[in-house]
Amino acid sequence: MNSPTGKIVVLIFVIATVMILLLLGFILVILFLYRKRQMNFTLQLESIKANAEKELLKTQLEIQEQTFQYISRDIHDNIGQFISLAKLQLNTLDFSQLPLAQNKIAHSADLLTQALDDLRDLSRSLNSDLIRNNGLVPAIELQIAYLRKLDVAEISFGVTGDNRFMDEQSEIFILRIIQEAINNIVRHSDARKVDILLRYEQGHLFLSVEDDGVGFDPAAALNPNSTGILNMTKRARLIGALFEIRSSPGTGTTVNLSVPY
């Protein structure tokens, strides 16, 4: 071992051992630091996931609340009014003047029929059985039939591409968005022409609702009181769809929705 060769062997052995120990040390340190970082990252991910679930639940509850408000408003403004008027007519019946009484009874019957129709329409619009049993297109056609009955505007509806059944939840939400868009047209737009287009394309469904009404400023409409647009936005987000409103005062409004399959 005292010979030069022996010394060289010892030297090589020592250097090799030191190198291996250094390498092992380096690997252990990197693995430890990385694992610590990974654990922090996992905790962050879990926190983000929990927050996202909370937001989702909150959005669903808000949508539910708005639906209840919509029902309440419709019952109060339309159905309630018709029934109240019918009741007033019947309370003021004077059987001593038979022809007048007959008129009032007939008018009351008309009002009650109107109330019943509205109630039936409201029930049908909220009931998702039509979509469940027939699909999205018949449900949209029903909405359009309702709109035509109001004689508000000239409505056209077109479907292109191969019809595809999507998951029920998405179709219900798409219908609710269309209903909201139609409600806005009826209440605010003064439109004379409404075009609804449904396009089944590769990978996604594209919906467009366009009117030639008075238009509005979308940015100004995005306030907490403007629940309709917020409602549509939230519903679109829930089904992973891209939602867009294009409008400006005097140029009409286009609502676009792109839903992935």
Add this chain to the structure above:
Amino acid sequence: MVCTLAALVVSIACYRRHPSMRIFPYYIASSLLSDIIVCVAFLYYPGDFLLLAITSISRYAWVVFEFVALNLFILRSVGSPSWKRIIRINALAFFVLLILAILTIPYLHTHQVYYFTLQSAFLVPPCLIYFYRLFQTSNLRPLKDQPAFWVITGILFLKACSIPLLLTIYLMKGYEETVFTINYALYSLLFALLIRAYLCPPSNAQSVTPEDSIPVSA
């Protein structure tokens, strides 16, 4: 030699397991071939002019091939486009300097070890970039199951230790063989880590980079 052969066998057996490591069977085979040529030349035909020329050319070729193979692997393992650009610039700088050195410094023709030193110096920064990016992003896959970690650790260790060794080789009169032995030991460590990399479970993703994950702020 044993480690090299073992690494070659494992790399061929696990060729399909890790698509990102498909360059390594060729790398290991080239290393083996280069060593065999040098060994045969110096042991059995010392002083033969033709063999000297062949070994000289094989050394030049090996310097370039090793750099390209290892650099490509590191480039693939770092996903960020801006850092990839830096690695490419680093590679370009290496080739420019190498060509300049061959053409302008005659001293190096008889001291080819310095080409390896130059190559090592230009392989260390990409390895450091990889480790820097490793801690810039977060990946749910455990580090010990990422082949790139093992391979690049081996490359960094080999090249970082080679630089001082090869720079001082001509100062250590009589100890040149010792230095080369240590250098071969470093290569053995690299091949051992290559074997470890091949034993990692296959990934479902096409590439296994730290970038296949969410970047988080440091």
